Amino acid sequence: MPRVEWAALSGDEVEAVVSNLLYNEFPTATRIRPSQGDYGIDVLIPSSPNRAIFDIYQIKKFATNLGDSEKRQIKSSFRRLLIGLVRRGIPVGDWYLVMPLDPTIENRLDWFNAMPNDVIQAMFSDGELALADQEREQILNWLNHDGRIIEWKGNLFCEALASKYWFVPDYYLHGGNERVRAAVSDVAVILHRDLTLPEEHPKDATSILTPSEVADHLARLQRALDGDPHFRYGVSFDPRRPQLTAEPGLVAATQEVAPDGSCLTFKIFQRSNESLNERPIPIRLNFQVTEESFQAFELWRKYGKPVTLPAEMDANLPGGLGGKISNGTITITPADNDPHESRYRVVTPTGNVAGEVTFRMVSATGPDGTGRWLSGTDPSGAVSIDALVSATDRKFKAQFKVNDITDRDPTAAAPALEFMAALDSPNRLQVAAKYGPFFDIEQLPENREKLPDLIARFVRALAVFQTRTAEQLAIPDLSAMTIADVHRVIDSAVLIQGQVIIKTWDGFSVPSVNPGVHLDPDGHYQISILRPLRLKIAEREISVGTVETVALSAKVVTHSDGSLSILPATNNTAHERFAEEEPMPSGGELPVRWREVPRL
Template identity: 30%
Template sequence: MGRVEWTRLSGDDVEEVLAILISREHPRAERIRPSRGDGGIDILLPLDDGTFRVFQAKKFTENLTTSQKRQIKESFDRLVSYTSSRGMQVANWSLVTPLDRTKENLEWLESVTSEADFDVDWLGRPYVEGLASKYPEVIDYYLRDGKERLEAAVSSLTSLLRLHAGSSGGPSDAYQASDSIATLHVLHEEINRYDPHYRYDVAVESETTPSHQLDLPGLVCSVQQSDGKSRVTVRVIARFADAVHVRPIPLSVKIRAEKGSELETAMEDFGSFGTPITVPPENVNVSLDLPGGLGVSDSAGEFSILMPKPNSSIPLQCSILDPEGAALAETEIVFHTRTHGSAGAEVYGSEEGGVFDMKLRLVFPNQLSHINVQPQNFSGRKLESVLPGLRFLAECQSPNRLRIVDPLAGTQAALGGLGGGSTGDIAMICECVENLITLQRAAKRRIPAPDFTTVRVEDSLDWSRAARLVRGETVNITWSDIKVNVIPGHEGELGDQFPGALLLRYPLTVRVSGVDYDLGLCQFWTPAAQIRRHNGKPVIEDGKAIVEPMDGANGVLRMVAPLEAPHSN
């Protein structure tokens, strides 16, 4: 690439190219559009320590005049005033010009910036030429015939693909997988050679391969085409943060919705609150001016506006109040995503224990108009962490109300009524978790929250009875038979013991998610029991006698302390 003749370029072209080159070198940099409030900042680069580096690009290509010096000083003075008034910490200010600096120039810049509390440097012609050599596509695109080359590259790629698609030969010339590697390398290099704003990644997959979107840094869009057998995906990725402003992507969408249809309601919600929306292909026409010749004009296709990425983490205390204002339950919800529309906003959050997600619809200025709660699968989590969320859900119904408070400021953020609906299942799950926490203490082992979609009614009843026993309650039960051990050779003594009362002690265990937990020693007692007999003889099976209730006598269960060894005198 030949040397750039900066002196022959207009001032606007020089500053435009300088800004693009700096942005390519520092992709995180943000270009500040010229305005009365730009604070003398052309390009702002955030640094990892929270400070900023500022670049001031100037079009000066020959030795500085008095007027040009005055412009530089004014930009610097505006920067100092702007950043100090806003508490911005500047680490470095760089003046960038395609000008060979002189000793006198550097001495002058040092004199006018001597009171700065940040570093100041002047990046002159060597720096600019170095960037131009490193990113020649920027120079080609803006100062030469790069735009035409980009269009020619797209056209030549189409011809290349057609050539391979139409090639044929005998069995010895069969196209193999290894043959495609060189072609794909050439394809990728060609489409990324001329565009200074975006790069393009291409993937070819079987149509049966699940389609997915990658969360790539700088990803602007993905374009997919299918012939029913294979799918080609082209991902358009910004080379620097400001690319979408330098080379914007105009989008025109025409949507047809029948009056009174669900689509019309969804569109109204999007316009009013920014609610995500998906429009089926038969209802939409799209014109999209994508870079790289990938755009479409007046084309049908599914159109979606998805949920934005989480942009904050704001923990708020949420309480359920009864009609008199007394708190019934509370938990913390971390709100992380927000959409906006003409009438209000929607705010999305997740309960801290992972029990549910919540969506709030707010009508400006801050009126709570709609609440949607979606339970989540919290299996495997700590029982104590999910209990507040379950108690919250169990009370989340009319006529109760929701109150949201900023825990740091102590101010109420919102207050609104709750809709109707049954919370019976949640109340039963909440009771199960409370029982399991009791059993966890007795077992002295952590019990992870089970998957309640697979828990049987019998399981919950077993946990409830065991929790009552652990809490010290006496539990009356009906029973049908019990097998008791018989000492070999002592079968005849059973007649002396029965009928009569029966007292047994045994280890009490419960099973949760396929794991057994030992809770301690349990005692069974019944006042009247008898031996099952056959032809007048006790029934003995595997060394055990079968004992049955007498006259419908119930049994009584309670936990007992481990038997103590007798004291020695």
């Protein structure tokens, strides 16, 4: 690329080229448009990850001489910056003067090094400015901060950036804009037809390019496309149309689908945060609202709820892409997307909390500002909410939905599912911010599609089991389980929580007893049996402790082979409890203990 003739450029041209060079060098830079309140700032660049402090770049057009007039302008910019520091609260870091002119020894050693103190002393003695003592101290603290940089970046700096980012001066000064547009328009033709056929082929012949031939063309075209100082372009040719998803820096994309289903995709990525300000993308939309889509359109207009509508579009995309599109669809997503957390709970008529869940929410407001759309999910992803809040009549309409819970963490999902199981009349729904008190929304209507209590109890039971094992549990596919399997899991969790289950029994056999043990066939006994508590979920089996079953009234029948039959005596009632302190013997045997009960 030829050297930039800085002296021949206007002030606007110098500022446009230098600022775009800075954007490419520092993608997080922000440009301050000229105004009476710009405080002598052209470009802000964050100097800390949290954007608490900004380095200031002041751009000047001076390329041939630094006389008294030019020096006054530089001093004025520096003075306005210090006023912005103390009276506007601008978090100023270091200060750089950028212009395509290298300093002379006299300008560097004498004038520029003394310039900051000269400006500050003039400000201190300016009666009209009337700096307060606190403002003076703030200016001096900034100037004397350890490592403070006040630097003149001249022609060598500008030329180095222009060489590194050659496409910036090419785009603004040497017709690069038209070359980018031409390269984009040629890509579709070159991908579909070979325009470089050997001379022996008829002039009207065409052939589909082979992958290796396409690679050569794309490499050449990519170099031309990289001449855009504001955007980068991604190009792909696929046998089927790929799904577009959000990507870092992606601002627009176009897809052209051929009759055979193959697809040419252009993706447009911004080079810096200022790309869309330097090169805005105007889009004209003409919605084709049908009777069916009118309601969805109204929900977007009033509440800001995302909507997909048939539309015609005329978009002036970078690189000459876009244009007029008919018979398309437009999806409008939230612009403000205010993320926050909200708590919802269900309260019974007696005031007890039947279920509570926290939703991670996003929200948006419609164009007419009379409503708000809320959407979110609980941390487990098991339950989602979609709500509309009207600012005119304060009405709140919410739809709660249970998502697919298979393979989700039961400990995380249990509170949300208990909330859904309680979402029914005559209970009340309450809402609160992340912190603070709850407020009543309204009495719940009858919910014929509410989550069955059995599912919520089952997931809570899995969460109880998770406290007994380090192995990560997951909610199984409930459609593959029987009601008996579900109740078995729930009953096992009840035992772990210290409750006793009362059940009936109808007898069992014991192979043998220890030598020397004699059982009276007419005796009346209580029998205790220890067994491992195992939970079977899908194809997995987990052991979490020991269960003791006590038959309250039993009799014993001894057989000739030494085996025993234990049968109910006066009743068939048994108690089950979790016997955490009782270890199971090895070898797979089930311990059976007994004690004789005196007959009344």
